[in-house]
Amino acid sequence: MSFTREVGRTTRVMLASVAAFPSVFRSRDSRRDFGVQLYKTGIGTLPVVTVVSLFTGMILALQVGLELRRFNQEIYLGAAVMVTLIREMAPFSCGMCLAACVGSAIAAELGTMAVNDEIAALEIMSIPPIRFLSAPRILALVLMAPVLSFFCCVVGTLGGGIVGATQLGVNFEQYMASAMSIADVKDLTTGLVKAVVFGLVIGTVSVAQGLATSLGATGVGRATQRSVIISFLLILMLGYMITRVCYQ
């Protein structure tokens, strides 16, 4: 499949799914599926997101703190960790976790349904797969990504504080005061917007790859792999673009 055709198809999946968001609440089955997707996306990824964000904050604090110590500026550790997390690292790590945990699962699930003729069966029953399968999954990602990103930021900041207090001699209260002094609405909004965009991209890419699956088990594996790779690349590229638009 050519690159332009694939981009066109993925864009159509995104537009049709967004247009179908209101229908997620229409039928009992859709509402139930949406609830399951919210749980899988939010609660299901919480352990991974917690570990990733905790260590992200700890690594950031250690790296930045060692440099700041050279200039006796450890008091700014909280601010440095917070600004990095809130603007970039929280939505980025959260996006990576969602692409790896949720996006891959969506691509594999829909891919398996495609090769088992379940997607074709829905089409014949005049139940659009975009409305029935795609919209609840993408909407769950769009809603949960900013929540998880905020959670990531909180846990990462705490992780940084622990490293600061135990290894760099920075008082925890001082660290938190420094962190809170730098956090502003624009940074928070930018981070959350990034998370929403990443959620939309991960959901769309995973659904589009899953629905286009053919060639049995090999095809399912390929669709899963492609959904993760494409999501990772788009998260990086869009992260840069949003930063550039918002801060330059």
Added chain:
Amino acid sequence: MSLVVFENVKKQFSGRKVLDGLSFTIEKGEVLALVGPSGTGKSVTLKHIVRLLEPDSGRVLVDGVDVAACSRRELESIRRRVGYLFQSGALLAWMTVEENVSLPLRECTDMPEDEIDRRVAAALEAVELADAAEKYPAEISGGMQKRAGLARAIVRDSDVILYDEPTSGLDPVTSITIHRLIRKLNRDLGITSVVVTHDLQGALGFADRLLLVKDGKAVECSAPAEFAASENPVVREFLAAMKGEL
């Protein structure tokens, strides 16, 4: 007028001709069995009737409407009339049998709950699966999954059912049960049935006509007795091969 008409339909996949000028008709109220060697385009033929595939050239008409050229609304109207039983049953794994069967009614109609329950119960009764209503697809056998798929196909009062290998992978007793069901649905509800099958012996028993497809072309289309007595060398060869397998 014939219910379904294939007019010189051609279809290729990656340069390989699967359908090569296929022409035949399906009459209202009949049971037509599509037989032939593997890879000759029988399932592909079935998929053209509901536009899961579109022909490269030629036409497929359902009640006079060109399926490949019709509007989305016309297609939905055709699909509403057609039930499709896939080889695997194609049940949604996270729903019970009952929920799978009720899905087209819940999602595509404004039918009241009690009417949905009544129809689902009747459909499950018709395929002798009332006891498995609360089970998930993974908890029932392959034959039961196919019968559940069949219940889903008939729950909307379809007047045409397309069966894609309904007995593949099933034991002979279950296969006979499925054949009887096909015949019963045709007799009791007047459902037109098109059955893709490798089970020639079974098809000679339940079908009104058999269509032999080879190399993407219709070789012979006749009633079971005529088919079995055909002098067409391709039919003779196919019958001999099937007897050899049996």
